[in-house]
Amino acid sequence: MNKVENLILKNLLLDEVFVRKSLPFIRAEYFNDPLERNLFEVINKYFTQYNAIPTKEALVIEVGQLDTISDEQHKNIVHIIKEIDEEKSEPEWIVDVTEKWCQDRALYIALMSSIHYFYAKNLWVLNGQAPTQLRYIDWLLTFPLTILTFYVMLKSVSEVKRGMFWRLLVGTLVWVIAQLLGAYGYMSVTLGFLVGIVGWLYIIGELYMGDTGRANSACNNESVQMAFFANRLIITIGFSIYHIGYFIEHLAGGANINSLNVIYNLADVLNKIIFGMIIYSAALQDTKKGAQQ
Numbered sequence: 001m002n003k004v005e006n007l008i009l010k011n012l013l014l015d016e017v018f019v020r021k022s023l024p025f026i027r028a029e030y031f032n033d034p035l036e037r038n039l040f041e042v043i044n045k046y047f048t049q050y051n052a053i054p055t056k057e058a059l060v061i062e063v064g065q066l067d068t069i070s071d072e073q074h075k076n077i078v079h080i081i082k083e084i085d086e087e088k089s090e091p092e093w094i095v096d097v098t099e100k101w102c103q104d105r106a107l108y109i110a111l112m113s114s115i116h117y118f119y120a121k122n123l124w125v126l127n128g129q130a131p132t133q134l135r136y137i138d139w140l141l142t143f144p145l146t147i148l149t150f151y152v153m154l155k156s157v158s159e160v161k162r163g164m165f166w167r168l169l170v171g172t173l174v175w176v177i178a179q180l181l182g183a184y185g186y187m188s189v190t191l192g193f194l195v196g197i198v199g200w201l202y203i204i205g206e207l208y209m210g211d212t213g214r215a216n217s218a219c220n221n222e223s224v225q226m227a228f229f230a231n232r233l234i235i236t237i238g239f240s241i242y243h244i245g246y247f248i249e250h251l252a253g254g255a256n257i258n259s260l261n262v263i264y265n266l267a268d269v270l271n272k273i274i275f276g277m278i279i280y281s282a283a284l285q286d287t288k289k290g291a292q293q
Helices: 003-014 016-025 034-050 056-064 071-083 091-127 131-157 162-183 189-208 211-218 222-238 240-250 257-292
Strands: none
Touching: 003 016, 003 034, 003 091, 016 034, 016 091, 016 131, 016 257, 034 056, 034 071, 056 071, 091 257, 131 162, 131 211, 131 222, 131 257, 162 189, 162 211, 162 240, 189 211, 189 222, 189 240, 211 222, 222 240, 222 257, 240 257
16 A cells, blocks of 8 residues: 555544545545545545544445455455554644645646547547547536535535535536537437526525525635635636537537637636635645644
8 A cells, every 4th residue: 555545544544633624625536546545435435424433343344335346355455454553643744745645646637637638639630529529428527526525515514414415416417417418419409508507507506595505604614615605606607618618519500629629628727626726725724723723
């Protein structure tokens, strides 16, 4: 196991303050090793469900219930759990280490995403296959994760209803799937556009006037409220770029494919990279405040 990942996973099992401040902002995809990734996902799921750090015994049981890993992988994960020692890291130091690790991993993933988009563009140049359609596959995965970050942020600092999770998820899927079906010709492009707009407006309504917006107002955590406010603006303004692009491409007579890709690339930078940076900055501020108290 990588030493840094080992330290992070260990402290996620030992230090509740570190867990509450850091867990919402560590992504499973940051872990290179599939075993570490699976272990992190189990810890994250357990803490989200029970609002407590799992014991090693509980963790072994939870891992045993995974149906996506082989017997050998299960054995190796259990070995990792049993090898974790009981010594906590110095709070400020582990925060700094985690900060640098997250920055490095986020930068690497962003670079890989850029390579993916360059590949998509070359695919269009060589084969005439439009990369804007390929993007919908990416958005189908990343948009729900982005929107659900609001739920995870609030869950880390207050008690929130599980229904909030499902409303945000369903609204996002309606939005993305409708426009995906319209773009691929499985639905009227006009209907896909309108249903997508309805899903997006539903999300905005939930963030401003629904349970999610009210939970943010009541959470009494300045860092979370700041990140919530900034990223809510990104969802409201930044994500409108995708609807504008869809309208131009499918309903306004089309546009130069390179121009559309510039529009979507700018939208992805704003709505994914800056979105993540805002959350990460808020997490660091909150974690350092907790370490100083």
